[in-house]
Amino acid sequence: MATDRRVRNGVPCPIGRAIDAVGERWALLILRNATLGMTRFEDFRSDLGIADNILSTRLARLVDLGLLTRVPYRDGGRTRNEYRLTAAGADLLPVLHALAAWGHEHTTPDEPAEPMRVVHRTCGHATTPGGHCDHCGQPVRREEEAWIRPWRSPEPIPLAAPVTG
Structure with a gap:
């Protein structure tokens, strides 16, 4: 620290x-x-x-x-x-998930936009952040998660791997 x-x-x-x-x-x-x-x-x-x-x-x-x-x-x-x-830094992922959920629930964008979605890259389906995939039931590890931010791009963006060592 x-x-x-x-x-x-x-x-x-x-x-x-x-x-x-x-x-x-x-x-x-x-x-x-x-x-x-x-x-x-x-x-x-x-x-x-x-x-x-x-x-x-x-x-x-x-x-x-x-x-x-x-x-x-x-x-x-x-x-x-x-x-x-x-x-x-990577361990802050649940905080970012929580902020996204809170922002979706309690704030409004200036222009209508689809919400951010978390995608399980293994099966390709949208899922709830953390835990297991809503579609296939498999655990969603960080390296298997992507985000779709439709106001930016319809393509899922894989999460960056943290630097090790």
Whole structure:
């Protein structure tokens, strides 16, 4: 865990500690995009419409907290960093599922849109997040899950695997 003074490691309430870690504006949206395989600064910036300085700060904080890790890559003659989910970042998947369900139930988009769906890639059918597939009854592991966000694309997007090691 980071030593940042804003993270209150000593607070007994796990909800309070979690909010200290991921409750900043943009953090969960960055983690959502990383869950869907986004890794590059430019892509996060473009998709979220976030200012460079704020994105840099949020990415650095998520790295410090161990939710993302930096992975260097070459872009022409320059070395840059990709930002990939760690196991701790990937473990936020149920939180993202819960936020999606809550948002669908209690908020309304500006323009009508079909809800986000979770797809069991093994059988290809939509299912309820977590647990077992509603269609085939098999467990739905992370690597077998995809999301359809119809306002973006009708195609299922597989979830990114966390970086190991």
